[in-house]
Amino acid sequence: MAEGGAGGDWPGQAGGGNVTLVDLGGGDYAACIDAGGSGSWFSPVGLYSVSTFPRGASLRVTFRWWGADGWANVKALMAPWHKSYPGSNMTETIEACITEQWNVMKWTETTWGSGTEMTDLNAAMDPWPDSKANSFLFRVWLGDVQGGKLEYSTDGGATWTTDSVANTIGTGSSNTVDVYLGFGNGNATEYVDDILVEDSEHLIPVELSEFTVE
Numbered sequence: 001m002a003e004g005g006a007g008g009d010w011p012g013q014a015g016g017g018n019v020t021l022v023d024l025g026g027g028d029y030a031a032c033i034d035a036g037g038s039g040s041w042f043s044p045v046g047l048y049s050v051s052t053f054p055r056g057a058s059l060r061v062t063f064r065w066w067g068a069d070g071w072a073n074v075k076a077l078m079a080p081w082h083k084s085y086p087g088s089n090m091t092e093t094i095e096a097c098i099t100e101q102w103n104v105m106k107w108t109e110t111t112w113g114s115g116t117e118m119t120d121l122n123a124a125m126d127p128w129p130d131s132k133a134n135s136f137l138f139r140v141w142l143g144d145v146q147g148g149k150l151e152y153s154t155d156g157g158a159t160w161t162t163d164s165v166a167n168t169i170g171t172g173s174s175n176t177v178d179v180y181l182g183f184g185n186g187n188a189t190e191y192v193d194d195i196l197v198e199d200s201e202h203l204i205p206v207e208l209s210e211f212t213v214e
Helices: 119-124
Strands: 018-025 028-034 045-048 060-067 075-082 094-101 104-109 136-142 148-153 161-167 178-185 189-198 203-206
Touching: 018 045, 028 045, 028 178, 060 075, 075 136, 075 189, 094 136, 094 178, 104 119, 104 161, 119 148, 119 161, 178 189
Parallel strands: none
Antiparallel strands: 018 028, 028 189, 045 178, 060 136, 060 189, 075 094, 075 178, 094 104, 136 148, 148 161, 189 203
């Protein structure tokens, strides 16, 4: 993982904020994406993977997420699938993402601001996930040709819910073949942990604790 530069396994886009590894105790590390006191409104701070992942074979990623500032995040999450790196602004690289826009969680494909409000997920965010103990697990699939699907869990993965508006496999506008992982934040602070990329043929755990912050 890298902060504010193109080197390392996870290049950072630090436009006014910071990306750091935070020790949660017992050797458990999470990525802290902090937009800083003034925010990074036009160039959100975040992380991209250096490697791309090929769409197909039911490609999906599971990750844990929580935020420190509740609905104060007016431009956040922007995760997990992106069509390019680096881009002048992380909102320009969205492929298939959960985005928090003006205090509403939306399912967004290809273009920032075009998302559909996820009423199921927004209702589930009460109480707000403000620590790892009450964090959300997100699992985001890509269709083999186009579109994607969001599932979320509030019980550590024991049960999963598919948001009623976030299933566009086979119909969605996203169709980039080789995609990046990305996690962005334009206001306040959020945390990402326990990233797991897999498809029907491979299991690829992504351990943030194995990377170095530059």
